Amino acid sequence: MTNIPLRQIRAVIAVCEEGSFTRAAERENATQSGISQHVAAVERTLGVQLFERLAGSVKPTPAGLRYYKRCVEAVGTLEHAAEEARSLAGKVVGELRIGLMPTFTRAVLAPVLDDFVPRCPEVRLHIVEGYSGALTDMVLDDELDFAVVPAFEGTIGLKSRLLVRDREMLISGPRAGFTPLATVRLSECKPLKIVVPGPDNIRRRNLDTYFQSHGVEVEAMLEMDAMIATLEFVGRSDWVTVLPSVISVNDIGRGELIVNPIAEPELHAEFVVIQPTRRTLSTQARMFLARFEAEVAHIHEVWDAAIAGTKKSKLRA
Numbered sequence: 001m002t003n004i005p006l007r008q009i010r011a012v013i014a015v016c017e018e019g020s021f022t023r024a025a026e027r028e029n030a031t032q033s034g035i036s037q038h039v040a041a042v043e044r045t046l047g048v049q050l051f052e053r054l055a056g057s058v059k060p061t062p063a064g065l066r067y068y069k070r071c072v073e074a075v076g077t078l079e080h081a082a083e084e085a086r087s088l089a090g091k092v093v094g095e096l097r098i099g100l101m102p103t104f105t106r107a108v109l110a111p112v113l114d115d116f117v118p119r120c121p122e123v124r125l126h127i128v129e130g131y132s133g134a135l136t137d138m139v140l141d142d143e144l145d146f147a148v149v150p151a152f153e154g155t156i157g158l159k160s161r162l163l164v165r166d167r168e169m170l171i172s173g174p175r176a177g178f179t180p181l182a183t184v185r186l187s188e189c190k191p192l193k194i195v196v197p198g199p200d201n202i203r204r205r206n207l208d209t210y211f212q213s214h215g216v217e218v219e220a221m222l223e224m225d226a227m228i229a230t231l232e233f234v235g236r237s238d239w240v241t242v243l244p245s246v247i248s249v250n251d252i253g254r255g256e257l258i259v260n261p262i263a264e265p266e267l268h269a270e271f272v273v274i275q276p277t278r279r280t281l282s283t284q285a286r287m288f289l290a291r292f293e294a295e296v297a298h299i300h301e302v303w304d305a306a307i308a309g310t311k312k313s314k315l316r317a
Contacts (some may be wrong), residue, residue, distance in 0.1 A: 004045055009071045011038035012050060013278050016060050016068040017140075017157035027142070072277045079280040093122040096284045099135035099147030100127060102227035103271075104292075106247045107299065112291050123284045131225060132202055139274050145285050148292075150202040151270040160272040163289075164296050166244040167303070168267040170260040171251075173235040181252070181310040183263040186211075191219035195234060195241040198225045203269060207242060210267050231257065244269050249299045252306050261307055 014024035015035065025032045043050050050064030060068060100109065109127070117125070128135070128144065135147040140157050148163055170186070172178050186192070197204040211218060222239065224230050227247075234241050235257050242262070251257040273289065275281060281289070 004042055006075075008038040008042050009075065010278075011035045012042055012064075013068060013071055013075065015039055015051060015058055016064065017277070019057050019059070021058060075278055076280045092120050092284050092287065094282065094284065095124045095126065095145075096282065096288060097126045097144045098128070098285075098288065099138055099144045099149075100129055101131060101135070101148060101150075101271075102129060103244050103247045104148055105129050106227070107250050108246055108292065108295050112288070112295050116288055116291055120284055120287065131197075133200060136274065139276060142276055142279075145279070146273050146275040146281065146289070148271055148273055150206075151272045152202055157277055158274050159277045160274045163271045163273050163293065164246075165268050165270050166246055166296075166300075168242050168262055168269055169245050169248055170240055170262055171231070171234055171243050171248055172240040172258045172260070173237060174255070174258065175236075175238040176240055176258065177238075178258045178260050180255075180258050180260070181306060182260055183307075184260045185264045186216040186262060187214050187264075189216075191217040193220045193222075193239045194218060195222045195224050195230050195239055198223045201225065206267075206269065214265065242267070244271075245303050246296055246299050249302055252302070261303075 010028060011024065011030075011034075014028050015021060018024045018027060021032050021035050021039075024030075025035045028035065039050065046067070048063045048067075049061055050067060052059045052061060105127075113125075128138065130138075132149040132152075135144065135149055136152075136155075136158070138144045139147050140155075151160075151162065154160060170178070170184055178184065196207055199205075210216065224233075230241055233239060245261075248257065248259045251259050
């Protein structure tokens with residue numbers, strides 16, 4: 001049986017994920033020569049070349065990529081065993097670093113914190129609000145335990161799972177003239193003046209595809225990657241925007257913002273939880289996510305009831 005030290009395995013993982021001996025050394029608080037020696041030692045032990053040394057970068061060979069995946073699974077199993085032991089001992093302590101988009105901080109986060117913080121008083125919680133690109137980089141750099149971002153094709157160093165498939169809503173102010181909670185077909189609306197995310201945002205690409213595929217006319221388009229400013233501007237103008245239902249549940253019945261479900265066809269956004277491939281979620285992270293998912297499910301129930309109530313009112317009329 002081949003006995004390869006854990007520090008050498010971690011060096012292989014770091015080089016594969018960073019694509020550089022220098023960056024891997026910085027991540028592992030080691031020297032470049034030390035990381036290079038660890039990788040070379042693993043290659044000698046296995047009798048297999050794990051990496052192609054290129055000018056300015058390092059690329060895993062097919063054997064190296066497969067070995068990396070198995071190593072990540074093994075290290076994750078060890079970390080999960082440690083977490084289980086702490087959990088069985090009744091200890092929920094330590095740090096929890098979370099990245100969330102404004103989509104989730106506006107309505108989902110507060111009730112989750114209201115429940116989680118008293119239950120886990122010894123957890124040092126740090127929450128970062130940002131957009132998907134920045135949050136993904138922070139997870140890759142091990143600055144966050146996990147983040148919630150729009151679904152994407154994935155990358156080396158990250159693992160993900162689907163968190164929620166959320167229905168998109170048309171958001172407007174009273175001046176735009178839409179009836180609250182009435183379903184709308186965007187292709188039948190007058191040309192829209194619409195606020196959208198910037199071109200690097202995954203949701204922007206989904207919106208562009210929907211508009212082009214379903215004949216949605218756009219009179220004017222304003223790019224804005226600032227959620228609160230978007231909502232403030234829409235609320236006081238005749239411009240509109242499209243956002244997931246979870247962000248707008250608290251606007252039901254208030255009159256400041258008008259929310260309309262998009263129909264024929266519906267438009268959905270998928271969000272995933274991403275975390276470093278090499279790490280397993282801590283007990284506190286799993287507890288937070290369980291409560292987070294429960295709150296999202298509750299919001300969907302609220303929306304289902306509100307939309308159903310509107311339909312019944314129309315039938316009675």
